[in-house]
Amino acid sequence: MSELKGALIGCGFFAINQMHAWNDVDGARIVAICDRDPARLKVVGEQFGIDRRYGDGEALFADGGFDFVDIATTVESHRALVEMAARHKVPAICQKPFAKTLSDARIMVETCRKAGVALMVHENFRWQTPIQAVRKALEVGAIGTPFWGRISFRSGYDVFSGQPYLAEGERFIIEDLGIHALDIARYILGDVSAVTARTKRVNQKIKGEDVATILLDHKNGATSVVDVSYATKLSTEPFPETLVEIDGSEGTIRLTQGYGLKVTNAQGTTTTNVSPKLLPWASRPWHNIQESVYAIQQHWVDQLKRGMEHSTSGADNLRTFALVEGAYESAATGQTIDVGAML
Ligand code: NAD
Structure with a gap:
């Protein structure tokens, strides 16, 4: 074509x-x-x-x-x-x-x-090189069957100067950033049956919540925690890295700050540098996200030409979006939300 x-x-x-x-x-x-x-x-x-x-x-x-x-x-x-x-x-x-x-x-x-x-949602975080590396390690069976995970994005980065509208909405971090971390949780550990969440607003200059802690029950029996914050001041700012911990029946995976992938199993521990490429037009620290934008757009073209469904098709993204809605509902009511009933 x-x-x-x-x-x-x-x-x-x-x-x-x-x-x-x-x-x-x-x-x-x-x-x-x-x-x-x-x-x-x-x-x-x-x-x-x-x-x-x-x-x-x-x-x-x-x-x-x-x-x-x-x-x-x-x-x-x-x-x-x-x-x-x-x-x-x-x-x-x-x-x-x-x-x-x-x-x-x-x-x-x-x-x-x-x-x-065709309809694809530009849900690019699962296309980040380090996230792809975590998924590959699981696919080759490096840690057996995963039973627990943590997808974590904690930062003190000022996102409001580039995107002022983020300070103005009733909803902030789950809708804007948590959505990506929830998608990664689904991508790595599979679909979710129930969601429980707690939120907070630490920065009083914005309208919405800037901290969220979300517990996911995955359909395969695994449990994960998705925690996101824009109110966390660390000695070395990790923005915009998503950190991942997965425990499996035969070992563990840790995606650590600075793009290190540590896999531990009966053979010992291997540490690999899974840094994203710095594309010629990209700039640090955004280059991880920028590379994933290129990757998802190339995927769009390739699948369109093949006439095949996209990884983050509209239909797929309904299941991520339901987690966002479920998390807000859980935070508002204090209840655990049945995700199956929402779809
Ligand atoms: P922005 O406000 O800077 O840009 C949006 C642009 O769309 C504006 O120029 C506005 O004039 C234009 N626009 C709005 N409605 C329009 C319409 N009906 N017709 C024509 N033009 C219209 O916003 P942004 O920060 O670039 O964010 C855009 C989207 O990208 C948001 O949904 C945001 O959540 C998303 N985003 C995604 C990522 C990611 O990593 N995937 C990162 C940042 C932002």
């Missing part, structure tokens, strides 16, 4: 990474961009040499001439833009968080299914 043509909607903070990654992806390129903010449209259009520029999604789709759309706007517009793509029979990538509510997300998946178009 010849090179796919894409259109990107939303030329904000994170879209710059997506545009750089599209330049690197094999088999696709961006031919049109759209943003309702003319200043942002101009900056991205000039930086990446894109002449076809639109201030509104309907005008972009009406002109057409592209094979897929990459929706990089914030959550408020996701449902309307995904539905627009489905109406025009255009496969769509949608940034996380997928939707405002689980019922919206379900409708988006169903609308794309009926239209016969």
